[in-house]
Amino acid sequence: MTGAGIDGSGTARARCVLAPNPSLMTLDGTNTWLIGEPGSEPAIVVDPGPDDEGHLRRVRAAAAGAGRRIEKIVLTHGHEDHSGGARRLAALTGAPVLAVDPAHRLGAAAALGPGDAVRAGGCEVRVIGTPGHTADSVSLLIEADGAVLTGDTVLGRGTTVIASDGNLGDYLRSLDRLRALADELGLRALLPGHGPLLTEPAQALDYYIAHRAERLAQVEAALAAGNRTLAGIVAHVYTDVDRALWPFAEWSVRAQLAYLAERGALPPGLELPGALPGPPAQPLGVQQQD
Ligand SMILES: [Zn+2]
Numbered sequence: 315m316t317g318a319g320i321d322g323s324g325t326a327r328a329r330c331v332l333a334p335n336p337s338l339m340t341l342d343g344t345n346t347w348l349i350g351e352p353g354s355e356p357a358i359v360v361d362p363g364p365d366d367e368g369h370l371r372r373v374r375a376a377a378a379g380a381g382r383r384i385e386k387i388v389l390t391h392g393h394e395d396h397s398g399g400a401r402r403l404a405a406l407t408g409a410p411v412l413a414v415d416p417a418h419r420l421g422a423a424a425a426l427g428p429g430d431a432v433r434a435g436g437c438e439v440r441v442i443g444t445p446g447h448t449a450d451s452v453s454l455l456i457e458a459d460g461a462v463l464t465g466d467t468v469l470g471r472g473t474t475v476i477a478s479d480g481n482l483g484d485y486l487r488s489l490d491r492l493r494a495l496a497d498e499l500g501l502r503a504l505l506p507g508h509g510p511l512l513t514e515p516a517q518a519l520d521y522y523i524a525h526r527a528e529r530l531a532q533v534e535a536a537l538a539a540g541n542r543t544l545a546g547i548v549a550h551v552y553t554d555v556d557r558a559l560w561p562f563a564e565w566s567v568r569a570q571l572a573y574l575a576e577r578g579a580l581p582p583g584l585e586l587p588g589a590l591p592g593p594p595a596q597p598l599g600v601q602q603q604d
Contacts (some may be wrong), residue, residue, distance in 0.1 A: 447474050
């Protein structure tokens with residue numbers, strides 16, 4: 315883990331305040347992003363992180379220390395390690411919480427959707443729909459910096475899992491969307507929800523896209539070899555991954571089977587993933603090498 319290096323890093327308009335919640339599933343911890351126009355007071359916080367009083371006070375202090383006032387809180391998605399502190403940060407700052415999922419919204423004008431622009435002072439952040447990790451996942455473009463905040467859609471290290479309400483087909487389309495944007499806008503940085511910022515967006519996205527295709531081919535090979543259970547497929551495919559992560563890998567295999575089922579590509583006699591055992595109870599978003 316290299317957490318200390320991430321804290322305080324960023325771009326001209328975005329700065330990371332690292333939350334103290336490192337784990338297998340959150341890498342160094344959650345990256346809370348403080349965003350604003352240089353020299354201007356109003357600021358946006360993206361992903362307050364977990365409900366950790368010390369962290370939330372540190373976010374507020376970081377804003378004050380930079381001469382900023384937190385005007386809006388935005389969520390990349392509803393997972394607890396990103397959203398858990400939103401309500402408390404809203405209470406500390408008076409800022410509304412803008413989210414795709416109505417259950418996470420708080421305050422006036424709190425709806426958020428693809429194509430929206432969120433403004434604070436002269437700073438503008440554009441919402442890019444990137445469902446897949448979860449149904450409510452968005453990325454946030456700071457065009458002036460050539461940077462995109464990717465939440466758990468793209469991580470600073472390793473790859474992400476498809477959560478129980480996610481969808482692999484959506485996820486692949488979201489990666490393609492970001493990849494196209496990287497060329498269109500000449501993106502210079504991806505600012506992830508966990509792990510260090512990525513300064514080669516096109517290269518990082520190409521890796522993610524290739525990794526997904528490779529895993530899918532491996533799952534198809536595992537099926538062709540006669541594996542008919544999640545555990546069996548995981549043992550066949552995830553030989554390069556720490557066994558401690560295998561329960562989470564089952565989550566991704568489930569998403570891959572659902573993807574194949576949607577395309578009529580499951581072998582006869584295999585039940586749909588919905589009938590297979592449920593995902594792990596831990597509702598966090600990421601893992602290092604799924
Ligand atoms: Zn997540």
